[in-house]
Amino acid sequence: MNEATIDIKTNEMAHDDHHGPAKGITRWLYTTNHKDIGTLYLLFSLLMLFVGGAMALVIRTELFAPGMQITTPEFYNQMVSMHGLVMIFLVIMPTFIGLANWMIPLMIGAPDMALPRLNNWSFWVLVIASIVLMSTFFVEGGAPSGGWTFYAPLSTEYAKPSITFMILSIHLLGMSSIMGALNIISTIFNLRAPGMGYMKMPLFVWTWLITAFLLLAVMPVLAGLVTMMLTDIHFGTSFFNAAGGGDPVMFQHLFWFFGHPEVYIMILPAFGIVSMILPTFSRKPLFGYDSMVYATASIAILSMIVWAHHMFTAGMPLAGEIFFMATTMIIAVPTGVKVFNWIATMFQGSITFETPMLFAIAFVALFTIGGLSGVMMAMASVDIQYHDSYFIVAHFHYVLVPGALFAIYAGVYYWLPKWTGKMYNETLGQIHFWLSFVSVNLTFFPMHFVGLAGMPRRIPDYSLQFSDFNALATIGAFAFGISQLIFAYIVIRAMFAGKPATQEVWDNPEGLEWTIPSPAPYHTFETPPEVK
Amino acid sequence: MIDSLILFARKLLVKLVAVFAAFIPGIAFAIQPYNLPVGVTETSKEIFDLHMFGFWISFAIGVFVFAIMLWSIIFHRKSVRPTPAKFSHSLKLEILWTVVPIIILVALMIPATQVLTRTHDSSNAEIDIKITGYQWRWHYEYLDERVKFFSNINTPEEQISNQEEKTAEYLLEVDKEIVIPVNTKVRFLLTSADVLHAWWVPDLGVKKDAIPGFINEMWTIVDEEGVYRGQCAELCGTRHAFMPIVVRAVSRPEYDDWLAERQQGAEEEAALAQKADWTPEELLERGKQVYSINCIACHQTSGKGLPPAFPALIGSSVVLGPKAAQIDILLNGRSGTTMQAFGALLSDSDIAAVITHTRNSWGNSGQDQTVFPQDVAAQRSK
Numbered sequence: 070m071n072e073a074t075i076d077i078k079t080n081e082m083a084h085d086d087h088h089g090p091a092k093g094i095t096r097w098l099y100t101t102n103h104k105d106i107g108t109l110y111l112l113f114s115l116l117m118l119f120v121g122g123a124m125a126l127v128i129r130t131e132l133f134a135p136g137m138q139i140t141t142p143e144f145y146n147q148m149v150s151m152h153g154l155v156m157i158f159l160v161i162m163p164t165f166i167g168l169a170n171w172m173i174p175l176m177i178g179a180p181d182m183a184l185p186r187l188n189n190w191s192f193w194v195l196v197i198a199s200i201v202l203m204s205t206f207f208v209e210g211g212a213p214s215g216g217w218t219f220y221a222p223l224s225t226e227y228a229k230p231s232i233t234f235m236i237l238s239i240h241l242l243g244m245s246s247i248m249g250a251l252n253i254i255s256t257i258f259n260l261r262a263p264g265m266g267y268m269k270m271p272l273f274v275w276t277w278l279i280t281a282f283l284l285l286a287v288m289p290v291l292a293g294l295v296t297m298m299l300t301d302i303h304f305g306t307s308f309f310n311a312a313g314g315g316d317p318v319m320f321q322h323l324f325w326f327f328g329h330p331e332v333y334i335m336i337l338p339a340f341g342i343v344s345m346i347l348p349t350f351s352r353k354p355l356f357g358y359d360s361m362v363y364a365t366a367s368i369a370i371l372s373m374i375v376w377a378h379h380m381f382t383a384g385m386p387l388a389g390e391i392f393f394m395a396t397t398m399i400i401a402v403p404t405g406v407k408v409f410n411w412i413a414t415m416f417q418g419s420i421t422f423e424t425p426m427l428f429a430i431a432f433v434a435l436f437t438i439g440g441l442s443g444v445m446m447a448m449a450s451v452d453i454q455y456h457d458s459y460f461i462v463a464h465f466h467y468v469l470v471p472g473a474l475f476a477i478y479a480g481v482y483y484w485l486p487k488w489t490g491k492m493y494n495e496t497l498g499q500i501h502f503w504l505s506f507v508s509v510n511l512t513f514f515p516m517h518f519v520g521l522a523g524m525p526r527r528i529p530d531y532s533l534q535f536s537d538f539n540a541l542a543t544i545g546a547f548a549f550g551i552s553q554l555i556f557a558y559i560v561i562r563a564m565f566a567g568k569p570a571t572q573e574v575w576d577n578p579e580g581l582e583w584t585i586p587s588p589a590p591y592h593t594f595e596t597p598p599e600v601k
Numbered sequence: 602m603i604d605s606l607i608l609f610a611r612k613l614l615v616k617l618v619a620v621f622a623a624f625i626p627g628i629a630f631a632i633q634p635y636n637l638p639v640g641v642t643e644t645s646k647e648i649f650d651l652h653m654f655g656f657w658i659s660f661a662i663g664v665f666v667f668a669i670m671l672w673s674i675i676f677h678r679k680s681v682r683p684t685p686a687k688f689s690h691s692l693k694l695e696i697l698w699t700v701v702p703i704i705i706l707v708a709l710m711i712p713a714t715q716v717l718t719r720t721h722d723s724s725n726a727e728i729d730i731k732i733t734g735y736q737w738r739w740h741y742e743y744l745d746e747r748v749k750f751f752s753n754i755n756t757p758e759e760q761i762s763n764q765e766e767k768t769a770e771y772l773l774e775v776d777k778e779i780v781i782p783v784n785t786k787v788r789f790l791l792t793s794a795d796v797l798h799a800w801w802v803p804d805l806g807v808k809k810d811a812i813p814g815f816i817n818e819m820w821t822i823v824d825e826e827g828v829y830r831g832q833c834a835e836l837c838g839t840r841h842a843f844m845p846i847v848v849r850a851v852s853r854p855e856y857d858d859w860l861a862e863r864q865q866g867a868e869e870e871a872a873l874a875q876k877a878d879w880t881p882e883e884l885l886e887r888g889k890q891v892y893s894i895n896c897i898a899c900h901q902t903s904g905k906g907l908p909p910a911f912p913a914l915i916g917s918s919v920v921l922g923p924k925a926a927q928i929d930i931l932l933n934g935r936s937g938t939t940m941q942a943f944g945a946l947l948s949d950s951d952i953a954a955v956i957t958h959t960r961n962s963w964g965n966s967g968q969d970q971t972v973f974p975q976d977v978a979a980q981r982s983k
Contacts, residue, residue, distance in 0.1 A: 135771060136763040143839045143910055216836045222813060223796040223838060227939070311814020317797065318812060352679070354689040382799060382834075383810050384791075384817035387721045391714055398706040402699060409698040412666060415673040417686035422678070430670065437666050441659035444706070448713035450720060451651050453808050454637055457799060457834040518635035523803040525834045528842035530761060532772045534634060 089591050098193075101185035103170045104589060108488070109192050110167025111481075114160050115557060117199065121155035122550050124148045129512075129546040131529050132539045145529035146214035147206075153217025154235075157335065158242050159199050161469065164477050165338040166191075166249045169277050172484060173253060175582040175589065176271045178262025178598040183255035191248035198241030205231035205238075216527060218328070221309035221320035225301045233302060236295040243288045250284035253277055262581070264600035268362070271580055272355065275362050276341030279369045283330045283337070286373065291327040294320070318383055325376035333372040336436075336468060337365060339476030340407055343429045346479050347411055349578040350426035351418030357410040364403035364410075371400040381452045390449045397447040401440065408437055421576070424498030428479035431471060431506050439467030442517070457527075460520030466513045475505075478556065485560065486574045490588030491567030493559050501559060504552035511545030638803045641825045641850070645806025647716045655709060662705075720806075723820040726788030728781065734791075734798030734811035734833070736939050737840035737898050741779045744790075748863040751894055752777045754843045758901060761843075773830040776894070778847040782856035783823050791817040795941065796838060802831035802848055810835055823850040838939065839910050840898060874948030881957065881971045884950075888958025891951045895943065904963040910939065914959050921967025927956050928972065928980045949977040 090096045090105065100106060127148045131140045140148065170188065174181055182188045205212040208231040215224035215232070224232050257278050261270070270278075298320075300306040307313020309320045340361075348355045355361065377385060377393040385393075411433050420426070442464040446452050455461060478501075486492050515538035520526075524535045531539065570587040581600070585593050639649045676682065733740040735751075742749035755774040759765040768774075781787045791800055793811040801808035809819045823829075831846040851859065873887070893902070899911035906913040914920050919927050931952050934942035943952060956972040959965065 135767060137761055138763075141907070142842065146836070146839065146841075214839075220797055220836070223836065227796055227838070311812075316814075318815065351673075351677075351685065353685040353687070356688070357690050357695055359690070360695045382808050384812070384815070387718060390717060390721075394713060394717070395710065398710055401706060402702050405702045406695065406699060408666060409694075412669045412673070413691075413694065416669060416677065417682070417688075418673065418677050419679045419682050419685035420673065420677055422674075430674070434667060434670060437663060441663055444709070445652065445655040445659060448651060448655055448709055450713050450716035451648050451655065453720070454645075454648055454652070454803060454806065456808060457801075521637045522635050523638070523831070525801070525832050525842075527836045528832075530772060530842050533767060533769065538635075 099189070101181070101189050102591065103174050103182045103185070103188065104488075104591065106182075106188050106192050107167045107169075107171030110163050110170060110195075113192075113196065113199075114163040114167060115560065117155055117159040117163070118553065119557070120203075121152055121160055122553060124152040124155065126546060126550050128152060129543040132531070133543040134540065135531055135533055135536055137530055140529060142529045143211065143214060146216075146527070147212040149527050150213045150216050150219070151202075151205075154202065154213070156469070157217065157331070158239075159195075159202070161335045161473050161477070162246065163195060165277075165280070165335075166246075166253075168273075168338065168342070168477070168480055168484075169249075169253055171488065172582060173256055173274055173277060174260070175487075175585065175593060176274050176580055177257065177260060177265055178581050178594045178600065179256060179260035180592065180594050180597075182252050183259050184252045187248050188252050191245045191252065194241050194248070195245040198238045198245060201234055201241065202238040205234045208234060218324060219298075220324070221298070221301070221317045225298050225309050225320075228298075228302050233299065236299050239295050240292055243292045246284050247288050250281035250288075253281040254285070257281075262594070262597040262600050268359065269600065271341075272344035272358070272361055272365075273338070273341035276337045276344075276365050279365050280334050280337045283334050283369050283372065287327040287330045287334075290323060291331075294323045294327065297323075318380070321380050321383060322377065325379045326373070328379065329376040330369075330372045332465070332468070333368060335473050337369065339432065339436075339473045340365060342476045342480040342483075343411065343432050345580070346425050346429040346483050347414045347433075349483075349575050350423060350429075351415050351420050352576065353414060353418040354579075355410070356413035356416075357406075360406055361410055364406040367403040368400060371396060371403070375400055378447060378449070378452070381449045382456045394447055394449040398444065401444050401447070404440055408433060408440070423482075423575070424493075424495060424502055425479045425483035427499070427502040427506075428475045428482065431502070432475045432479060435467055435471030435475070435509070439464055439472055442467065455520070457525055458520040459516045459524045459526055462526050463513050463516035463520055466516070470513065471506075471509050475509075478502075478505075481560065483575075484582070485563055486570035487582060487587050487589055489563050489567075490570055490586075491563050491565075492570050492574075493563040493567060497555060497559050501552060501555040504555070505549060508545045508548035508552060512542050512549055513545075515539075515542045515545075640804045640806050641823050641827065641829065642805050642807075642821050643824070644716070644720055644821065645804060647719075648806045651712055651716060654712070658705060658709065720819070723788050723818045726786045726820055728785060728787045729790060730779070730781070730787060731790045731792070732800055732811065734793040734795070734800070734837065734844075735941070736795050736838050737833075737844040739779075739798075739800070739844060739846060740794075743860070743863075746860060746864065747867050748860060749867075750777050750863075752779065752847070753894060753898060754845055756843075758903075770830070772843065773832070773845045773847070775845055775847045778828070778849045780849045780851060780856060780859050781821075781823060782853045783826055783850050785853065786820055786822050788818060788820045791819070795939075797835045798833050798837045798844070799835035800831070800846060801834040802829050802846055804829040804831075805848065808834055823848075826850050826852060839907075843898070870948075874950050876950060877974070879950065879953070879973060884954045884957040884971060884973070885961060887951070888954035888956070889962075891947065891955040892958050895947070896955065899939070904959070904965075915963045915965060920959050920965055924956065924969035924972045924976060925980065927959075928952065928977055931956060932977070932981060944981065949974040949981065952977045 097109060131138050131145055210229035210231060213219060213231050213235045257274060297308040301308050307315040309315045309317050311317060344355055344361060375393060375397045378397045381390060446455050482498055519535045519538045524531055572586050573583045574587060581598060637649050637652050639646055729744040731742040731744055738751050738753045740751050752775045755776045756772050760767045760771060791809050791811040793813040795813060798811040799808055800811060805821045807819050807821055809817045827850055829848045833841055833844045900906045900914050904914040932944040934940050953972045953974045960970050
């Protein structure tokens with residue numbers, strides 16, 4: 070990509086000091102500063118990572134051995150459902166929005182997000198939504214237990230009271246996401262520094278621009294869907310009730326019309342992060358920038374016509390199944406292009422292995438495993454056996470944990486010195502990586518085997534032949550969970566102590582964010598930089 | 602404790618070696634427990650072959666990608682190669698790695714479509730069995746044969762709660778198996794009485810959702826006699842893990858005998874439903890049977906239920922109170938809970954019998970100790 074230069078005048082720096090952050094709690098409540106809001110998003114999702122992770126450990130403890138151990142089947146179902154909802158809506162998505170808040174203005178040379186007040190509101194709405202979602206544990210009958218997919222009729226006609234609160238929470242989460250997406254789109258469209266053409270934008274900006282459009286396209290569908298649930302539950306409609314002329318399968322179509330693009334919403338920004346990090350530590354430009362942009366756009370468009378591959382056992386007509394099998398397979402092509410471009414970026418580079426690079430490399434490798442099992446699942450006739458088994462659980466955890474989450478870790482380690490002005494502890498970072506890398510595979514790889522051997526997902530108890538690998542997965546899960554405490558320690562410590570970071574932090578990295586001091590001043594790019 | 606840990610570690614090691622060996626061609630197909638079952642139908646065998654085809658293609662792509670990554674990691678690290686190359690694009694390569702995957706995907710797509718087309722053709726079946734999912738058991742009805750029955754999990758609650766040692770078929774055993782003849786095309790018609798369920802027997806290579814208000818079709822031709830086990834595969838509420846499926850495939854004559862026996866049983870049942878002069882003792886005995894088939898999944902053998910979702914019948918105000926309220930719940934279910942309506946499923950005598958059973962068991966002793974079929978009939982006609 071192009072060389073970027075910037076000219077910061079010293080008198081402007083002095084000017085900044087007069088407009089520093091407000092003091093006390095109001096700084097955070099009323100803030101319209103993209104860096105503050107980014108920090109809020111990131112800290113909030115870090116907290117939620119441990120909440121969702123604790124639920125995962127309850128699940129794995131129950132599954133350590135056959136027989137019921139520590140939960141009841143009902144509570145287990147609540148854990149499974151809430152673990153999914155928390156990790157998707159309160160961890161992965163907010164983290165990406167937090168990273169977008171911090172980095173997009175710095176990457177395109179904008180002074181802030183285009184709609185700062187909306188930005189503040191979208192964060193605090195998220196907090197309210199999460200409180201509503203968590204409150205369901207205290208509603209009579211407990212939290213939602215119909216899975217994160219809350220299929221009809223289990224979560225409509227047979228809904229317990231907490232489903233209504235979940236619907237409210239999803240509405241709020243949807244509002245928050247839509248506001249976040251609008252903000253990102255208007256920022257990228259309007260606030261790019263002079264000379265920053267679209268095909269000069271860093272890939273993280275590109276992937277987020279495309280993700281934001283996906284969010285705008287599908288979050289309203291989810292909102293419509295949960296509203297239909299609400300009227301089915303409370304106002305006597307029969308959208309999903311066959312006895313009233315409705316259709317439970319329509320629920321699945323609507324859900325996955327949202328749900329499949331949603332999985333790309335959770336992975337496209339990760340693609341962007343990795344595309345930033347691999348070139349820096351390979352000391353070589355990103356291979357195939359243009360085709361990376363086109364591949365991302367193709368994935369996004371295709372992601373909206375593959376949804377029914379989640380429903381190969383729902384009883385679709387043959388023609389429908391063939392169509393969705395074909396589109397699903399096609400989506401592997403642009404995804405493959407991305408993987409090949411990444412390895413071509415590393416090839417013949419001059420690679421060093423700092424923590425961000427380790428996580429980025431692990432992302433490419435392990436995401437590939439998740440992608441390949443995805444191709445196997447695309448074969449509709451074979452998916453008959455895979456569907457709703459632990460093979461699926463293994464697949465989507467491979468793309469979301471060593472996929473999305475590892476990319477997030479890579480990004481956090483990469484930009485943390487820019488945020489705090491202090492280097493994190495590299496030794497601890499390496500320890501965090503290796504523990505996570507080993508334990509994440511120990512947790513999720515055995516799930517492939519029990520799934521193929523016939524273990525259904527979402528069960529609190531299983532027959533004896535699945536015992537050994539489940540025990541292994543539980544050991545892995547605890548090792549993984551404990552390793553993440555190291556991450557929390559590293560991040561929090563780097564806020565307050567550590568070696569001062571230089572302006573460039575890394576060895577000659579590319580991008581406008583490295584042309585400003587570390588830590589990034591409260592206000593940056595009040596005068597747009599010149600991009601040549 | 603230490604010994605059991607060592608034993609566990611040893612077992613695990615053996616399994617791990619087996620699994621890694623599974624990646625080596627040749628040995629791969631000897632290691633069955635951790636792969637898809639080959640199964641006993643043409644469909645399941647075709648699915649298995651396709652699965653292995655997809656696996657080896659994925660494996661090859663994975664090896665290729667990881668090899669290049671490893672090569673770069675080892676030989677293109679800064680300490681070995683201080684000056685990076687400068688290249689950043691190649692149209693030729695981009696075209697190559699767009700076209701080659703397309704060819705591979707077409708190679709996967711063609712056989713997958715062929716198998717899919719074949720599995721969709723459920724015409725010309727000799728036997729039709731309607732399968733209805735209930736929370737949390739399966740109901741089988743042999744259409745035109747007057748044979749229908751519920752199939753409940755048969756694993757004792759004591760095994761599930763770790764009070765007794767678990768037996769080999771733990772969670773995969775039922776009170777009444779579904780019996781089908783081998784070498785015969787059997788069509789399954791799937792639906793549900795409440796929420797979504799899915800009927801999955803891996804060895805047969807069949808899985809399909811049971812959806813309330815809709816009927817899904819699938820079919821199978823089993824090649825080998827034997828017992829094949831499966832489970833519900835769609836989250837259907839609290840006891841989703843506890844509604845297994847057991848299919849017994851037998852020779853045609855054996856199947857005909859079984860069917861005849863069942864039909865005779867059905868006639869006896871019908872006669873019993875017609876019977877007018879029940880004594881309290883007969884009702885009690887009958888009620889115990891009805892209870893064990895229809896009620897124990899939720900209310901448990903002990904009558905203690907699994908509160909809060911499934912209330913205890915011991916000391917329940919409904920069971921100890923006037924009979925009319927209990928008859929009403931049995932006939933019409935209880936809205937907003939998982940207590941379903943049994944009015945259409947059970948005869949008047951069975952409903953009377955099971956109510957009588959609950960009113961005289963586990964130390965229960967309240968009003969209306971005995972309920973007669975006539976009481977139920979009277980309330981049903983209201």
